[in-house]
Amino acid sequence: MANYTERAKQSHAVEWLNDNAQVLSIALFFIACMGFFWALTDTFMTTGNLLNVVRQGAPVLIVAVAMTFVIMTAGIDLAVGSIVALINALAAILMANGFDWVTTSVMMLAAGAVVGLAQGWFISFQGIAAFIVTLAGMSILRGIALYITEGYSIPIKDQAGFFWLGRGTLAGIPVPAILAVLVAIIGFIIMRNTRYGRQVVAVGSNLEAARRVGMPARWIVCSVYMMSGIACAIAGLLIAARLGSGSSNAAVGFEMQVIAAVVLGGTSLMGGRGSILGTALGALTILIIGNGLILMHVSPFLTQIVTGVIILLAVWMNTRLFGAGFKLGKKG
């Protein structure tokens, strides 16, 4: 008999690198951006500035975590900015009409869930493309916010506890940042270590296979939009608490930031592949780029262009460098 030999086994280190390539690449990019702004500005790498970035960026991070679940199912939620604005305005209106902030917050979380469920129902049970449903949602919900506020900003008065949520600190760390980290950790655990997380990945990877092994595929798809709605409610409340007012013009361009963070973090728009850790790094990267460019006194009009270009480049490099196993389309 011929003398057969076995292939050399890949070392664990190589396997680990392969499995985590996407997260590593965004981590490197994040560190590079940090270094860049540290070198070119005096103020970037100061505790005050960094804490400010995480305080202002908390809503993006929170919604990006939920958006990761949505995109994992090969969906998209374009309405997040509008939901945030609607919740933001509604919360201010309720408090202006004598509701206390705790009741208001609970009602707003429920409202976010209902809005998300409605979108999810059209997408999963009626089979309308997520892009279309949430594009319509984006217009409708921002419209409602404009309609009920008539375009005015509504001040929130005498809600010390509420303001603490947006402006306070715990052990020197801004409360919104703590909340955002908490949400990210919970999202991370749900995605990796729970049956629900596994179901989300399965549905995004192969919807029909998930259905055939008895998963409630439609409900799972529907649920991620509900989570997105709830995350938007938290974000809307945090923004209201930080600014002390509610406005239909809150969170303009928010969906762009959130989706960019998720995609930059290596989550595939085709579904099935992604990570919360990547998303967190992606969100932080987007936030420091925005902040760093302002500190460099780049024209705010240029900021948008630069952000867009950087995202395109990063994602392009991501697919080029780590695209070996990258497949277009999926097997039914």
Place this chain on the structure above:
Amino acid sequence: MSETAQRGGAIPPNSATPLVSLRDIRLTFGSHQALRGVDLDVMPGECLALLGDNAAGKSTLSKVISGTYIPDSGTITVQGEEVRFTGPNDARSRNIEMVFQDLALCDHIDVVGNLFLGRELNKGPFLDQKAMLARAQEMLEALEIRIPRLTARVEKLSGGQRQAIAIARAASFQPKVLIMDEPTSALAVAEVEAVLSLINRVKAKGVGVVLITHRLQDVFRVCDRAAIMYEGTKVAERMIADTNLEEIVNLITGGH
């Protein structure tokens, strides 16, 4: 010709109650008549070959048994009890397992996760990854399937390895009815032998096996009965002991 004869009739191979019995199953996709009234019995401890040309309706019929497709009309009886499947879960909970022709694996989930897809083990609120890995190793060893790394995503595996995982998934959770839709199409010699011996082993335990395959030599090695489909109907049924390759080929091609 009587109505029953048109549906291909049914020879009862023994007197036991069938594990699954289908009567006059009809299913149309839009205007396409995929199944035009099919009768089929799956007996315990028996391997039934479901044969036929491409697009004859074999996969569609097997998906009716596994609850994946809901027939437009006709009855499904499981162990003497008439059932109305509303989805794959109903069939799975009656221990009807299926290896799908397209395998139905999730590419982005690892081998362990695919083996336990839809029946994950939990420890408290969390997945019990350790227990699943240990049991997955046992499952694959029992079937003599060699996969170097069970935490590798399935997209990185070869076609045959993927097929082996789909088979392991269906065979490892005590099925009473095991449907295999072309399970060996991508397998090498030794792996095909392993699947055939698996079929013999589960048959001995009283499992009813439905084997869909284009490899007729395998049919003669492990199957007891063959049902031949043509254009959405069952045209014939033969005991393997009473037939030969030539007759089967003629039945499949309609004698052209």
